[in-house]
Structure formats: structure tokens, C-alpha cells
Amino acid sequence: MAGRVTLINSSLSSTSIYHMSMYLLPKTIADTLDKQRRTFLWSGNALKKKYHLVRWETICKSKKKGGLGIKNIRKMNVSLLCKWWWKLENEDGLWQSIVKAKYMSNNQLIGSFKHRVDDSPIWSDLLKIRPGYLKGRSTKVRNGRSTLFWEEPWLKSKPLCVLYPVLYDLCTDKGISVHQFILKHAQLHFSRWLPVTLFGPWVSLIDEVYSYPFENEEDKISWKMHKSGGFSTRSVYDLMTSGDTGHPFSHIWKARIPHRIKIFMWLYENKAILTKENLLRRNWQGDPSCYFCPNDENMDHLFFTCPIAKVIWGMIAITLGANNIPENLDQYKIWIEHWLPGGRPVYTFCVAAVCWAIWKRRNAVCFEKKSLRNPVDILLYACALMTYWAGLYGADMQGRIVEGVKVLIACAHKVLAQ
Numbered sequence: 001m002a003g004r005v006t007l008i009n010s011s012l013s014s015t016s017i018y019h020m021s022m023y024l025l026p027k028t029i030a031d032t033l034d035k036q037r038r039t040f041l042w043s044g045n046a047l048k049k050k051y052h053l054v055r056w057e058t059i060c061k062s063k064k065k066g067g068l069g070i071k072n073i074r075k076m077n078v079s080l081l082c083k084w085w086w087k088l089e090n091e092d093g094l095w096q097s098i099v100k101a102k103y104m105s106n107n108q109l110i111g112s113f114k115h116r117v118d119d120s121p122i123w124s125d126l127l128k129i130r131p132g133y134l135k136g137r138s139t140k141v142r143n144g145r146s147t148l149f150w151e152e153p154w155l156k157s158k159p160l161c162v163l164y165p166v167l168y169d170l171c172t173d174k175g176i177s178v179h180q181f182i183l184k185h186a187q188l189h190f191s192r193w194l195p196v197t198l199f200g201p202w203v204s205l206i207d208e209v210y211s212y213p214f215e216n217e218e219d220k221i222s223w224k225m226h227k228s229g230g231f232s233t234r235s236v237y238d239l240m241t242s243g244d245t246g247h248p249f250s251h252i253w254k255a256r257i258p259h260r261i262k263i264f265m266w267l268y269e270n271k272a273i274l275t276k277e278n279l280l281r282r283n284w285q286g287d288p289s290c291y292f293c294p295n296d297e298n299m300d301h302l303f304f305t306c307p308i309a310k311v312i313w314g315m316i317a318i319t320l321g322a323n324n325i326p327e328n329l330d331q332y333k334i335w336i337e338h339w340l341p342g343g344r345p346v347y348t349f350c351v352a353a354v355c356w357a358i359w360k361r362r363n364a365v366c367f368e369k370k371s372l373r374n375p376v377d378i379l380l381y382a383c384a385l386m387t388y389w390a391g392l393y394g395a396d397m398q399g400r401i402v403e404g405v406k407v408l409i410a411c412a413h414k415v416l417a418q
């Protein structure tokens with residue numbers, strides 16, 4: 001699965017980048033692309049797609065928000081298209097000249113175009129995503145030529161049309177620029193006489209405008225989503241996904257373990273390991289009992305409370321000098337912190353090795369009909385994994401892990417000898 005995540009991010013998500021940076025993909029196409037990626041992600045799974053146990057929306061969230069960081073097609077599409085608006089306003093070129101000649105004949109501002117019947121498909125796509133672009137763009141007014149008087153936030157933090165909705169509603173000069181306002185000497189047209197309650201605020205607004213420090217230079221357009229003020233598609237994407245919520249699982253992504261084990265632990269945190277309990281939830285027909293004992297198999301049982309797991313955790317507890325063992329993943333986090341203080345870098349490392357070892361042995365029993373001779377076998381397998389993975393740490397930590405594992409193996413052999 002980890003390999004498929006990488007492949008999706010490096011190829012399936014980017015094959016359509018060219019099209020996405022030219023057109024707004026129709027919803028059906030975006031959905032088809034999503035379906036392909038989703039099917040591919042779960043394809044290696046022996047079980048068919050009705051066993052997808054994590055929602056696609058969750059998978060598409062960034063790792064910081066609890067997902068796998070697979071890009072959302074629609075949001076990526078919009079962020080790529082926003083770049084055209086930025087180019088139109090800030091760069092010169094053939095495309096810009098054509099667009100300006102065709103659509104911006106009388107120095108119209110980009111916030112004031114209306115959709116027209118003869119718009120080209122690309123242009124009407126751009127008009128559709130314009131609101132998103134305008135959200136991230138800010139202008140520093142100098143001569144006011146490139147800034148809309150009512151609809152852009154320039155004098156205050158919000159646009160004047162939001163702060164003075166009634167005045168905006170009555171005004172018949174809605175699309176004017178700040179510069180035009182000055183040229184008209186503030187003589188804007190309103191559809192009726194302003195009563196005193198509106199006239200007062202209008203006059204003080206005019207005063208405020210006139211006390212603004214205008215300069216004899218073009219307005220400066222900048223991109224407020226990026227520190228440098230320069231545009232980046234990534235910042236648009238980040239802005240569009242900023243509303244996502246979710247647990248980050250940073251302990252998994254930071255852990256020094258192979259990527260596929262990270263994905264395995266991520267599935268565990270999402271309660272999506274395909275244990276019999278989870279299969280039954282998806283209408284799988286079969287015997288619900290554990291492969292190692294007569295109880296029903298679920299994640300907490302398999303990895304912590306099954307007699308087999310208890311033997312393993314018991315030996316780890318002896319090695320750590322603990323007098324109890326954890327019964328689920330949440331308890332493990334508190335337990336290990338208590339009995340192995342200062343060992344934070346290896347907390348996820350240890351539990352991942354044990355759970356992965358149990359899972360592999362369980363699958364060997366399930367699919368290869370192998371029988372388990374002794375639970376200590378699983379522990380020894382977990383120790384082998386830990387010794388192997390220790391190579392992912394620096395020399396000092398590696399040495400300490402190998403020492404710890406040696407003690408654990410000695411303990412296991414003592415039990416075996418009994």
C-alpha cells in the first residue's frame with residue numbers, strides 16, 4: 001500500500017496536471033480520476049473494494065490533518081488555474097496581450113468582468129475560479145487604478161461593500177476603481193437621495209478616502225498567502241484545505257520505521273486493519289474467532305489481549321521492569337511512557353514491530369495454513385525486525401536499541417528453556 005501511495009503521488013495525480021492547468025475539469029472527469037486512484041490504492045488488497053475501511057476524503061487530507069497526503073483533484077485543479085490570474089496581472093506575454101485585447105478593452109479591472117456568451121471555454125473556466133483567486137490576492141493602493149473601490153479590501157480590512165452594504169446597494173457606480181472615485185471627486189450616483197442616517201456615514205467615508213496616502217505609482221499587487229508576496233499554487237492548495245480537521249499522527253510519520261509499516265500503523269490508528277471484526281462489519285461471511293484462541297478477533301484482541309499477545313507483552317514488561325501490560329494502543333502509549341521514560345524516539349518503533357510481527361504470523365496461519373508453535377516465535381520475529389530497523393537510527397540510538405533487544409531475546413530464551 002505504501003508503494004501505491006508513492007506511485008499515486010508521483011504519477012497518477014500528476015498525469016493530468018497539464019490539463020488541470022488549462023481547464024477546469026468537469027466533475028465527472030474529476031470523479032473518474034478519483035475512482036481510478038482509489039481503486040489503485042486498494043488494489044493490492046486481497047479483498048475487493050467493499051472493504052475500503054478509510055474514507056477517501058480522509059485519505060486525501062494532508063499528513064498533518066491525519067490523511068495520507070494524496071492530492072484532491074478539484075482543489076489542485078483550481079490552484080493550478082489561479083496561476084493564470086496571477087500571470088495576467090503581473091506578467092507580460094502573448095497570452096496576456098490577447099486576453100487584454102479581447103476582454104479588458106476599457107481598462108477593466110479583473111474583479112469586474114462579467115461572464116459573456118462569446119467567452120472562450122478557457123476564459124469562462126477562469127471566471128469560475130476567480131473568487132478563489134481574489135481571496136488570496138491583496139493590493140496596496142498607490143494611485144488606485146488597479147483596485148475596485150467597493151469590492152476589494154483596500155481602505156479597511158474588509159471591502160467597503162461589506163462594511164456599508166446599504167450604500168453599496170443604492171450606489172449605481174458599483175464597478176469603479178479607486179482612481180475613478182477620485183476623478184469623479186467622490187460624486188457617485190445613488191439610486192435615490194441618501195437619508196441623514198446614510199449621508200453621515202457616507203461623508204465620513206469620503207473623508208477617510210481623502211486622507212489616504214495616495215502615491216503617483218501603480219498599485220502593488222501581492223499574494224497574501226505567501227510570506228514573500230509571490231504567488232505559489234501550493235499556497236492556494238493550502239488555503240483551500242486549511243479547513244480540514246483531523247488527528248495528525250505525527251508520531252507515526254516521524255518514527256524511524258519502513259514506510260509500509262507506517263501505513264500499517266496509520267491503518268491501525270484509523271481502526272482499519274482487516275481483522276475479522278472489521279471484515280464482518282463489511283458483510284464478510286465467515287468464522288469470527290481468533291486464529292490463536294477461541295475468542296472473537298478484533299484489533300485490541302489480536303494485538304494486546306489475546307493470550308498469545310499477552311505472553312509477548314509480558315516478556316516486554318519483564319524486560320522493562322513493568323508490573324502490568326497494556327490492553328490497547330492508547331494504553332500502550334501511557335504505559336511505555338511510564339516504564340521507558342526518555343525513550344520517546346522508540347515508542348512507535350516498538351509497538352509497530354510487535355504488531356507487525358503478530359500480524360504477519362496471523363496471516364501466515366490464515367493464508368498459508370502454518371501453525372504457530374510458540375508465541376515466543378513472534379517475539380523473536382519482532383526482535384529481528386527491531387534489530388533490522390535500528391539501522392534507520394543514528395549510531396548512538398542504534399547501539400541502545402540493539403542492547404535493549406539483546407536483553408529481550410535473553411528473556412525470551414529463558415522462557416523457551418522452561
Ligand SMILES: [Zn+2]
Pocket residue numbers: 290291292293294295301302306307308
Ligand atoms: Zn486470540
